[in-house]
Amino acid sequence: MTAKATSLILTAIAALALFACPLMAEQGEPLVSVVRVELDIATSGGYPAPPAAIREKIEYTIGQVGRKALQGQPLSAAEEIKPDLAPILEKIFNQVLSGYEVSSLDIGIGEESVIRLEI
16 A cells, blocks of 8 residues: 555544544434445446455455444434545545546445445
């Protein structure tokens, strides 16, 4: 990973740390306990699918940032974070992996939250 990519990821994680501190939640409100990534790679447009190692790196990086921002948060707080998190994840992806672009990114909030990324 290049120094620029590492710097970008660390900056994003630091920015998301603001979101990571638990917000006041109603007593008994469920928390986000799991964050997983679903990656869908469309090979249209003449681009080949990235190698397995790149796919793993994408899933790992997006998952790490998503977990830092969402895991342990009350569901209502996670919903509040969601609009700010999606563009950050897309920017990280576009900075780290050239030659591919995000065609859609969706964050499903629940006790098991899912980040769906289509490239």
